[in-house]
Amino acid sequence: MEEIKNRVLQVLSDGNLDYRQKKHHLAYIAESTQDYPDILKEATEALNEKIICDLFEGNAPYRPRYVLPDYAYALKNGVNYLELEPPTNFDEAINFLSILYLQVPSITGYSVYLGDIDTLLLDYVGDLSEDKIYKKMKLFWRFIDRTLPDAFVHINIGPEDNVIARVILRIERELKQVVPNLTLKYDPEITSDELLLEASKTVFEVAKPHIANHKMTAADFKGEYGVVSCYNSLPVGGGSHTLIRLNLKKITDLHSGNAESFISGTLKKYCEMTLDVIEARSKYLVECVKYYDTDFLAKEGIISLDNFSAMFGFYGLAECVNQLMKRCGKELCYGKDEEANQLAHLILEEMKKIVDARELPYCKANNGKAFFHAQSGIDIDIEETAGARIPIGSEPDIYSHINTVAPHHHLFNGGISDIFHFDETVKRNPAAILDIIKGAFRKGMRMFTFNLSNGEFIRITGYLVRRSDLKEFREEGSRYGSALFAANSMDNANVDNRVSKRVISNEQVAGKY
Amino acid sequence: MSKLQANISGIIKSSVIDGPGNRMVIFFQECNLNCMYCHNSHTIGLCNLCGTCVDTCPTNSLKIDSENKRIIHNENTCTRCDECIKVCPENSSPFYKQMSVEDVICEILEVKDFISGITVSGGEVMLHAPFLSLLFQEIKSHSDLKHLSILIDSNGNIEQEKWNSLLPLIDGVMLDIKAYSAKTHKQITGYSNEKILKSIEYLNDKNKLKELRFVLTPDYNNDESELREIAKLMKSVSPNVGKTLIKMRNYGIRKEFSFLREASSEEMNFAKNIFVQADIDILVI
Ligand code: SF4
Ligand code: SF4
Numbered sequence: 068m069e070e071i072k073n074r075v076l077q078v079l080s081d082g083n084l085d086y087r088q089k090k091h092h093l094a095y096i097a098e099s100t101q102d103y104p105d106i107l108k109e110a111t112e113a114l115n116e117k118i119i120c121d122l123f124e125g126n127a128p129y130r131p132r133y134v135l136p137d138y139a140y141a142l143k144n145g146v147n148y149l150e151l152e153p154p155t156n157f158d159e160a161i162n163f164l165s166i167l168y169l170q171v172p173s174i175t176g177y178s179v180y181l182g183d184i185d186t187l188l189l190d191y192v193g194d195l196s197e198d199k200i201y202k203k204m205k206l207f208w209r210f211i212d213r214t215l216p217d218a219f220v221h222i223n224i225g226p227e228d229n230v231i232a233r234v235i236l237r238i239e240r241e242l243k244q245v246v247p248n249l250t251l252k253y254d255p256e257i258t259s260d261e262l263l264l265e266a267s268k269t270v271f272e273v274a275k276p277h278i279a280n281h282k283m284t285a286a287d288f289k290g291e292y293g294v295v296s297c298y299n300s301l302p303v304g305g306g307s308h309t310l311i312r313l314n315l316k317k318i319t320d321l322h323s324g325n326a327e328s329f330i331s332g333t334l335k336k337y338c339e340m341t342l343d344v345i346e347a348r349s350k351y352l353v354e355c356v357k358y359y360d361t362d363f364l365a366k367e368g369i370i371s372l373d374n375f376s377a378m379f380g381f382y383g384l385a386e387c388v389n390q391l392m393k394r395c396g397k398e399l400c401y402g403k404d405e406e407a408n409q410l411a412h413l414i415l416e417e418m419k420k421i422v423d424a425r426e427l428p429y430c431k432a433n434n435g436k437a438f439f440h441a442q443s444g445i446d447i448d449i450e451e452t453a454g455a456r457i458p459i460g461s462e463p464d465i466y467s468h469i470n471t472v473a474p475h476h477h478l479f480n481g482g483i484s485d486i487f488h489f490d491e492t493v494k495r496n497p498a499a500i501l502d503i504i505k506g507a508f509r510k511g512m513r514m515f516t517f518n519l520s521n522g523e524f525i526r527i528t529g530y531l532v533r534r535s536d537l538k539e540f541r542e543e544g545s546r547y548g549s550a551l552f553a554a555n556s557m558d559n560a561n562v563d564n565r566v567s568k569r570v571i572s573n574e575q576v577a578g579k580y
Numbered sequence: 581m582s583k584l585q586a587n588i589s590g591i592i593k594s595s596v597i598d599g600p601g602n603r604m605v606i607f608f609q610e611c612n613l614n615c616m617y618c619h620n621s622h623t624i625g626l627c628n629l630c631g632t633c634v635d636t637c638p639t640n641s642l643k644i645d646s647e648n649k650r651i652i653h654n655e656n657t658c659t660r661c662d663e664c665i666k667v668c669p670e671n672s673s674p675f676y677k678q679m680s681v682e683d684v685i686c687e688i689l690e691v692k693d694f695i696s697g698i699t700v701s702g703g704e705v706m707l708h709a710p711f712l713s714l715l716f717q718e719i720k721s722h723s724d725l726k727h728l729s730i731l732i733d734s735n736g737n738i739e740q741e742k743w744n745s746l747l748p749l750i751d752g753v754m755l756d757i758k759a760y761s762a763k764t765h766k767q768i769t770g771y772s773n774e775k776i777l778k779s780i781e782y783l784n785d786k787n788k789l790k791e792l793r794f795v796l797t798p799d800y801n802n803d804e805s806e807l808r809e810i811a812k813l814m815k816s817v818s819p820n821v822g823k824t825l826i827k828m829r830n831y832g833i834r835k836e837f838s839f840l841r842e843a844s845s846e847e848m849n850f851a852k853n854i855f856v857q858a859d860i861d862i863l864v865i
Binding site: 464465466469489490492493495496498499500501502503505506507509510 | 593594596597600601602603690691693694695696
């Protein structure tokens with residue numbers, strides 16, 4: 068009790084937190100007084116050692132991690148709980164959504180999915196001119212950034228070219244906000260080159276949108292899908308109870324032996340353990356908390372338990388592979404050497420098999436299985452590279468990069484993302500980016516984005532920071548000392564620890580108290 | 581396929597600065613001008629197997645293969661110090677390779693999914709017109725490659741008839757004009773510019789001139805009358821031809837030309853204004 072009191076006091080008196088952030092942390096502390104859902108002792112230890120990581124979901128899950136409301140359904144039928152009638156025009160629709168967004172639960176307290184916004188609003192455009200739409204959307208965008216200040220808040224546009232998608236890209240370039248994070252669903256047969264070009268120009272300015280292979284992703288879902296949070300693809304009208312990720316670097320450290328015994332022994336053991344944690348947390352949420360029986364979103368059909376599953380994630384593939392190569396006496400690296408790439412591929416396929424073989428309760432959206440997800444990492448990942456990415460700084464040339472990662476993108480029905488880096492000169496020739504995007508998708512990539520070497524925004528793990536914010540932070544010093552400059556991912560880490568910023572990635576902050 | 585070979589000094593598989601879209605660029609060895617500010621002077625000459633570089637290489641990575649009349653380069657021991665290039669008395673390099681049309685096609689096939697087209701550059705590519713003609717025909721008749729656009733980056737110093745067989749196969753030519761007055765041109769490049777001026781006119785007439793570039797070299801081609809002549813020339817071609825004013829950079833130029841200086845921002849502005857006054861839509865880089 069003394070310890071809890073101290074933690075509470077620390078939050079209450081932390082001048083760097085605003086009121087809402089304090090409330091969020093206090094809730095986290097309260098939740099931590101509950102026992103963790105029922106798992107084996109070994110799994111508890113793995114969680115404590117951060118071998119398995121629940122990304123600060125808390126001890127007692129009382130809301131799903133990722134909720135993707137069926138906003139189209141809500142707009143059509145209204146929401147009783149919020150006393151909202153179906154909107155009849157553009158202003159009403161924006162107002163309706165603005166209210167609903169604030170009620171959608173998540174781990175951070177801010178909705179991770181704001182809908183396929185262009186499709187949702189097109190029905191209400193009526194005879195509004197582009198200029199009128201622009202003015203209204205600009206206010207809406209400001210509202211989103213100021214009331215949902217979290218870098219994981221994500222909105223989608225495309226694949227059709229339309230006036231709203233274009234207006235949004237223009238507003239993005241003008242406002243240069245971190246929120247909302249943005250994905251363009253791209254299908255070469257549907258999306259126009261002009262829209263893709265607009266999107267590319269927007270990436271030059273604000274490092275978004277992220278580009279998703281629409282055809283490939285849509286094929287993995289029974290109904291509509293959304294790209295949310297850190298590039299998770301999930302079913303609309305549902306989502307994911309939880310995301311538990313396995314640290315491949317750490318389990319490689321624990322393993323003594325070669326790659327073969329790693330795959331058949333250590334990897335399998337910890338994948339199963341991760342799935343145990345997923346199962347226990349899902350059951351807790353459904354059976355003990357009865358979230359899906361009680362929340363208005365579920366009661367009114369805006370989400371349904373049948374559209375939910377859970378997510379199995381991992382990170383640190385690069386470190387795992389490089390270490391296993393070393394053990395066989397080979398200085399071969401993931402991203403550089405074919406043999407290492409092959410091993411990486413084998414590990415991913417094996418994991419996918421294990422995940423697909425495990426029947427889980429309450430995972431109907433994916434036929435009783437977890438979604439497989441290459442997790443893009445968070446600020447505390449200092450030694451591990453995000454998901455299945457090639458470590459920052461050792462990426463090969465663009466074609467080798469694509470040829471290395473593209474062959475495994477199809478495995479990740481829960482989402483994966485890679486980042487390509489370009490020199491500033493490409494700004495003069497945006498058509499070049501179109502060539503590369505199309506080529507990458509032809510090679511089977513699911514999702515990716517790109518960074519400009521001198522862009523104002525930097526995207527490292529999955530969310531964005533402004534370079535100017537980073538600079539300010541650097542000048543104020545850092546607890547990582549010289550390591551701060553070692554890698555951009557660590558830059559990100561430090562920005563997020565600067566909790567006094569209005570826009571933060573609230574996800575992990577709570578874990579500090 | 582033909583046995584025809586060309587000396588290729590390098591291939592860049594992804595370039596965003598050699599024409600529209602992402603392009604593969606093929607650089608040919610040998611040039612028929614000798615510009616003072618050449619940044620790739622080791623692509624001007626052909627190797628005569630004199631052996632100077634072989635003796636200079638600090639890692640013994642070079643060997644003369646007299647039978648095949650070429651230099652063998654050991655990539656595993658080479659440290660990329662570029663000493664060999666610096667000492668070569670022929671403005672050449674031990675690195676360029678002989679490639680057949682088939683070899684080049686193989687390289688293009690590897691990246692075909694990612695590019696809008698190819699650009700051939702140099703050196704002076706038009707010295708290899710027969711090779712180019714075969715290469716382009718091959719591209720245009722290949723089902724996986726025929727959609728690629730083809731651009732030529734040339735100095736234009738070539739007889740008019742050399743263009744003829746190529747023009748139907750290509751999308752355009754990007755061409756430099758180093759100076760308008762023949763005397764200045766000779767100072768900068770070592771050669772006169774009649775053929776170049778003819779090439780510009782001819783390509784423009786045939787609707788194949790894509791870009792016309794002028795490199796501002798202070799103390800040589802930046803006096804007002806010279807600039808006005810260049811402006812007149814630019815004005816004489818179609819408004820659809822891209823026009824670019826380039827600031828000469830002295831990074832990477834040969835030691836003996838280190839006296840060349842970069843234009844100040846005033847000098848750049850002065851030049852730019854002359855083009856703007858002539859109502860030319862000019863890009864400055
Ligand atoms: S590359 Fe130059 S220095 Fe070397 S052998 Fe040839 S001509 Fe001589
Ligand atoms: S670049 Fe390579 S081959 Fe040339 S001198 Fe240096 S080490 Fe020798």
